[in-house]
Amino acid sequence: MRTAAVVLRAVSQARPYARSRPVEVEELELGAPREGEALVRIAAASLCHSDLSVVNGDRVRPLPMALGHEAVGIVQETGPGVARVAAGDHVALVFVPSCGFCERCAEGRPALCPAAAAANGSGGLLHGPSLLRDAAGRAVNHQLGVSAFAEYAVVAQESLVPIPADVPFSVASLFGCAVLTGAGAVLNTAGLRAGQSAVVYGLGGVGLSAVLGARAAGAGPIVAVDPVAAKRELALRLGATHACPPEEAEESVRELTGGGAAYAFEAVGSAAVTAACLRAVGRGGTVVCVGLPAPDRTLDTVPALAFAGEGKSLVGSYMGDAVPRRDIPRFLALWRAGLMPVEEMHSGTLRLTTPEVNQALESLADGTAIRQVIDTSGLLTG
Structure with missing residues (x-):
């Protein structure tokens, strides 16, 4: 045909x-x-x-x-x-x-x-x-x-x-990629729990879906980071408690969380933003990489002491570690409930x-x- x-x-x-x-x-x-x-x-x-x-x-x-x-x-x-x-x-x-x-x-x-x-x-x-x-x-x-x-x-x-x-x-x-990837990174990969703090870098469809996932999990505070003001405003409507441009993120997150977020979600696909996420999480915090960088990019600005010295973790999340036949109906149920x-x-x-x-x-x-x-x-x- x-x-x-x-x-x-x-x-x-x-x-x-x-x-x-x-x-x-x-x-x-x-x-x-x-x-x-x-x-x-x-x-x-x-x-x-x-x-x-x-x-x-x-x-x-x-x-x-x-x-x-x-x-x-x-x-x-x-x-x-x-x-x-x-x-x-x-x-x-x-x-x-x-x-x-x-x-x-x-x-x-x-x-x-x-x-x-x-x-x-x-x-x-x-x-x-x-x-x-x-x-x-x-x-x-x-x-x-x-x-x-x-x-x-x-x-x-x-x-x-x-x-x-x-x-x-x-x-x-939107549920076959954006929501599976973004919300899945929060709810599956990170297993974010109610009351834990989160910061999301990059507010495209995947990053905003991560904000929705954090909201559904009952996280707080939820800090949304992006250089575009309209995207930050949308993130606040979707459940972020705070939003700021990248140049203000590190200081804002520390103040709001008392030293650093429990989780940071990198939804840009940038090695530099991954490094910023590691600075934004506190001791014992976890950075979840969701964005796809160009294959020639390397992490060459990450302090090695962040891991053994501060107990931080850096993990990857592909397609939000989703099981689609389980998670698409699950996330659609959250949409029906007004949470996504x-x-x-x-x-x-x-x-x-x-x-x-x-x-x-x-x-x-x-x-x-x-x-x-x-x-x-x-x-x-x-």
């Missing part, structure tokens, strides 16, 4: 992206679902900084690639052997499938599944190579097994989590066109947008 999809053919740092247009909406041929796969009509797809990182080359991926990894949709048909979903199901798409059998999956850390990592790195799907072809018949790679900036996508059943049909698509679209108002992060809705998608990438790059939602197939507007 044919589907319109956003395709990146070469990395670009030429901004503004609205002018340089690094991506194009192309008509692609999409193969039928194989064993273990399902065809999904994409209803809403959100732009994430990880998409921008592929465009600008910070995340090296095989090109050409059909972009998009944070989305929801409706299952249209299934291939042989599919038991997790059925035609008509509303589903959240998850950018890390899992085999279910390896050591990482068995210990409850499916986001670290080696088979999924290999499939995602190859540009294929968990059950086979790419199903996308361009007008010349050449293969186009899948982004993280999803490629959701499109009208339709074929994905592994392991990348699909059924969700209630009454959850608005524009809301549900993710709709506040919705910066706007756009159509699946070349000009609008490139403008949305620029809005993400310049920091003016949090989560922009693509109405990929007209289901949001009817």
